[in-house]
Amino acid sequence: MRRRVVIxxxxxITPLGHSVAELYRQQIEGRSGVGRITHFxxxxxxxQIAAExxxxxxxxxxxxxxxxxEDVGANCRFALxxxxxxxxxxxxLDSDVNRRRFGVYLGTGEGxxxxxxxxxxxxxxxxxxxQTVDTRRFTELALQELHPGREREQEPHTTxxxxxxxxxxxxxxxxxxxxCAASSQAIGEAVELIRRGEAALVLSGGSHSMIHPFGVxxxxxxxxxxxxxxxxxxxxxxxxxxxxxxxxxxxxxxVVLEELEHAKRRKAHIYAEIxxxxxxxxxxxxxxxxxxxxxxxxxxxxxLRDARLKPQDxxxxxxxxxxxxxxxxxxxxxxxxxxxxxxxxxxxxxSKSMLGHLIAAxxxxxxxxxxxxxxxxxxxxxxxxxxxxxxxxLDYIPNVARExxxxxxxxxxxxxxxxxxxxxxxxxxx
Amino acid sequence: MKPRVVIxxxxxLTPLGLRHETVWQYLQAGKSGVxxxxxxxxxxxxxxxxxxxxxxxxxxFVDRKDRKALKVMSRPIQLAVCATNVALQxxxxxxxxxxxxxxxxxxxAGLIASELExxxxxxRLCTNGQPYFVDLEKWGRxxxxxxxxxxxxxxxxxxxxxxxxxxxxxxxPNNSITQGDVASLLALGEAWxxxxxxxxxxxxxxxxxxxxxxxxxxxxxxxxxxxxxxxxPEEACRPFDRERDGLVPGEGAAVLVLETLEHAQRRGARxxxxxxxxxxxxxxxxxxxxxxxxxxxxLQQAGITPEAIDHINAHGxxxxxxxxxxxxxxxxxxxRNNTRVPVFAAKSYWGNLGAAGSVAELAISxxxxxxxxxxxxxxxxxxxxxxxxxxxxxxxxxxxxxxCLKVALGERGHCAAAVIRRCRQEN
Numbered sequence: 001m002r003r004r005v006v007i008x009x010x011x012x013i014t015p016l017g018h019s020v021a022e023l024y025r026q027q028i029e030g031r032s033g034v035g036r037i038t039h040f041x042x043x044x045x046x047x048q049i050a051a052e053x054x055x056x057x058x059x060x061x062x063x064x065x066x067x068x069x070e071d072v073g074a075n076c077r078f079a080l081x082x083x084x085x086x087x088x089x090x091x092x093l094d095s096d097v098n099r100r101r102f103g104v105y106l107g108t109g110e111g112x113x114x115x116x117x118x119x120x121x122x123x124x125x126x127x128x129x130x131q132t133v134d135t136r137r138f139t140e141l142a143l144q145e146l147h148p149g150r151e152r153e154q155e156p157h158t159t160x161x162x163x164x165x166x167x168x169x170x171x172x173x174x175x176x177x178x179x180c181a182a183s184s185q186a187i188g189e190a191v192e193l194i195r196r197g198e199a200a201l202v203l204s205g206g207s208h209s210m211i212h213p214f215g216v217x218x219x220x221x222x223x224x225x226x227x228x229x230x231x232x233x234x235x236x237x238x239x240x241x242x243x244x245x246x247x248x249x250x251x252x253x254x255v256v257l258e259e260l261e262h263a264k265r266r267k268a269h270i271y272a273e274i275x276x277x278x279x280x281x282x283x284x285x286x287x288x289x290x291x292x293x294x295x296x297x298x299x300x301x302x303x304l305r306d307a308r309l310k311p312q313d314x315x316x317x318x319x320x321x322x323x324x325x326x327x328x329x330x331x332x333x334x335x336x337x338x339x340x341x342x343x344x345x346x347x348x349x350x351s352k353s354m355l356g357h358l359i360a361a362x363x364x365x366x367x368x369x370x371x372x373x374x375x376x377x378x379x380x381x382x383x384x385x386x387x388x389x390x391x392x393x394l395d396y397i398p399n400v401a402r403e404x405x406x407x408x409x410x411x412x413x414x415x416x417x418x419x420x421x422x423x424x425x426x427x428x429x430x
Numbered sequence: 431m432k433p434r435v436v437i438x439x440x441x442x443l444t445p446l447g448l449r450h451e452t453v454w455q456y457l458q459a460g461k462s463g464v465x466x467x468x469x470x471x472x473x474x475x476x477x478x479x480x481x482x483x484x485x486x487x488x489x490x491f492v493d494r495k496d497r498k499a500l501k502v503m504s505r506p507i508q509l510a511v512c513a514t515n516v517a518l519q520x521x522x523x524x525x526x527x528x529x530x531x532x533x534x535x536x537x538x539a540g541l542i543a544s545e546l547e548x549x550x551x552x553x554r555l556c557t558n559g560q561p562y563f564v565d566l567e568k569w570g571r572x573x574x575x576x577x578x579x580x581x582x583x584x585x586x587x588x589x590x591x592x593x594x595x596x597x598x599x600x601x602x603p604n605n606s607i608t609q610g611d612v613a614s615l616l617a618l619g620e621a622w623x624x625x626x627x628x629x630x631x632x633x634x635x636x637x638x639x640x641x642x643x644x645x646x647x648x649x650x651x652x653x654x655x656x657x658x659x660x661x662x663p664e665e666a667c668r669p670f671d672r673e674r675d676g677l678v679p680g681e682g683a684a685v686l687v688l689e690t691l692e693h694a695q696r697r698g699a700r701x702x703x704x705x706x707x708x709x710x711x712x713x714x715x716x717x718x719x720x721x722x723x724x725x726x727x728x729l730q731q732a733g734i735t736p737e738a739i740d741h742i743n744a745h746g747x748x749x750x751x752x753x754x755x756x757x758x759x760x761x762x763x764x765x766r767n768n769t770r771v772p773v774f775a776a777k778s779y780w781g782n783l784g785a786a787g788s789v790a791e792l793a794i795s796x797x798x799x800x801x802x803x804x805x806x807x808x809x810x811x812x813x814x815x816x817x818x819x820x821x822x823x824x825x826x827x828x829x830x831x832x833x834c835l836k837v838a839l840g841e842r843g844h845c846a847a848a849v850i851r852r853c854r855q856e857n
């Protein structure tokens with residue numbers, strides 16, 4: 001018998017509120033978190049909208065300790081707050097659980113490059129005639145102008161380090177960065193660590209913000225973002241025929257994963273059980289997903305196999321549903337391939353229609369949404385679904401939440417570059 | 431029964447050479463890969479040397495049809511892609527003959543610095559010579575148009591493993607661990623677990639990293655405890671030595687081919703070693719206590735006691751503080767100055783290869799079993815009473831026991847340990 005892994009705590013900082021309850025309530029109400037970008041002046045960018053986390057104050061979560069994290073970036077701030085919620089929710093913040101058996105596995109994005117310092121440096125050192133940079137001058141100025149603490153915090157492993165240090169978690173410690181699949185992959189591998197017995201508990205999830213000049217520049221250049229600047233709340237419209245790209249979001253989600261017997265012994269509240277995890281790679285192109293959904297099919301099928309479930313057992317799919325032409329078409333195709341005729345009966349929705357795309361943190365926030373669906377029996381809608389697309393002809397729970405009691409749900413995350421992850425989360429039954 | 435997992439191929443691109451035959455020749459000659467930086471003018475930096483690869487041309491390593499893709503790869507990606515090709519060749523594997531859904535890639539990767547020239551035209555347009563000033567309005571309007579469309583994809587850390595999966599049609603599990611210097615050993619641990627779960631027959635693991643560019647080196651000089659021994663770069667990296675003064679940056683890639691023993695036997699593969707133990711943790715207080723537990727767990731999984739270890743392949747930062755931490759962990763397991771289990775630190779030859787480092791270092795132990803000798807640690811002259819470990823120096827060691835312990839650390843407290851068993855021909 002393999003060890004069973006349950007969720008005993010959750011936390012979230014998202015564009016739809018700073019708690020799991022808010023995140024779920026606003027999705028059920030069909031609210032959009034998208035608006036004009038305020039983090040920087042984006043007025044002339046092709047895309048000027050995003051789903052930002054608003055009114056966030058780390059001190060509300062850490063009190064005076066927030067001052068310790070002066071140099072850290074948005075990723076780490078969101079992660080600290082969400083982690084504290086999850087640990088407190090699970091009752092393990094200051095408890096006597098063995099810290100050596102308590103690991104951390106996150107999918108947290110790289111830090112934000114100091115755009116103004118860095119670009120102003122290059123501007124002074126670049127010679128347009130020779131198309132070269134005076135590297136001696138660059139290094140000389142960089143040493144004077146870059147901020148050592150903030151530069152250090154850009155390394156992608158700093159957030160997991162801070163969390164382990166601050167919350168005293170001494171078990172296995174990992175960070176993976178597989179673009180939009182990262183936090184789902186982190187949760188899947190964390191489950192495997194517990195199944196193997198390498199940890200009794202793992203704090204898992206992810207955190208990311210790319211709503212900064214470099215992030216928006218990068219995605220604009222790839223023409224991946226919606227440019228519906230005049231109607232921000234209408235911009236993210238997964239599966240709708242007039243979808244024109246995804247909308248950047250930001251935030252963090254954290255879950256406490258725990259070995260079932262351990263959770264029972266300490267009489268923890270059990271939200272749900274993670275029963276299935278599937279992974280695959282498209283191995284196709286760095287810019288596009290495989291046109292027939294090869295990797296998406298493989299990972300959904302693997303997750304079902306791992307959960308020992310049939311497609312008909314799945315009561316709801318929280319889609320990757322990015323609102324790009326290609327993703328939504330290919331994901332629909334892949335769901336049909338895996339679920340057969342039942343694909344037309346299973347309700348599907350995209351949280352990204354409301355939250356935007358939280359990139360590395362997207363998967364965990366969507367998984368938390370799935371857990372809340374199991375708990376409350378109400379499925380969030382896909383908002384902005386107005387114009388049917390003949391190639392996307394499934395039941396996407398258009399615009400209005402739906403009451404339905406579900407036993408098992410599937411959450412998809414497909415990363416830029418071709419990494420695919422599916423997770424199955426189930427109502428806990430002893 | 432979990433499947434047994436063996437290592438059947440090595441791809442190693444390091445400052446000591448781009449083939450493991452070359453690396454071995456240089457090791458034998460006692461050469462160092464650390465020298466004054468040639469990639470750019472380092473004279474304004476407090477640390478002006480590194481373990482640099484100076485003769486690398488990715489075109490030498492990839493098929494003609496794949497060369498176009500090199501344009502959208504930054505240096506760490508190119509290094510990892512090329513090391514993969516070397517490893518597959520070394521393993522005698524033609525990926526097109528494998529089941530693509532049972533071939534996976536788990537790499538370690540680090541932060542990749544944007545090439546300055548690519549941002550030059552846009553930066554020039556939107557700045558006015560003042561520090562910290564960028565005209566964002568202009569950047570959005572004109573700056574974007576002056577940048578390469580695929581700019582961002584050149585620098586995402588997961589693209590090392592993605593490019594490799596595309597080039598070799600590896601549709602199995604694919605992950606990128608971004609965990610500083612421990613990254614590639616953690617990747618090896620995860621690849622091992624995946625093979626034991628039965629999800630793949632063959633996994634490519636390791637990583638690639640390079641900090642030898644003006645931005646990364648400036649950043650490291652600002653926050654990392656670098657050596658400043660500019661007058662004698664070759665002697666700068668001296669793990670556990672009393673005169674050590676900081677770490678030495680480097681660049682490189684290392685890829686290992688891991689496969690199930692059954693798969694390896696079926697194709698009659700040469701086997702370098704078997705992965706028999708792996709554990710990782712976070713040594714929050716850096717006292718060595720948690721590190722010792724991690725080593726203990728890895729030994730326990732291998733079913734051996736510390737005496738069975740032939741040598742310890744150490745992390746060996748060469749920083750005053752971290753070496754004391756590592757030594758404390760080793761002493762808890764092996765005792766003080768245990769001369770029967772010598773310590774080897776590969777960084778003394780080529781510096782810190784970042785996310786690629788721990789697997790590149792492990793490769794030297796694997797090769798030592800093939801060659802029958804393990805090189806000494808370079809630059810170890812004066813023992814440090816605060817690091818009471820027996821560092822092998824000045825003479826070669828003949829491996830006579832069948833297990834090697836690899837330790838990897840991250841400066842915040844990350845630690846991992848792997849135990850590899852030698853596979854003699856008769857096995």
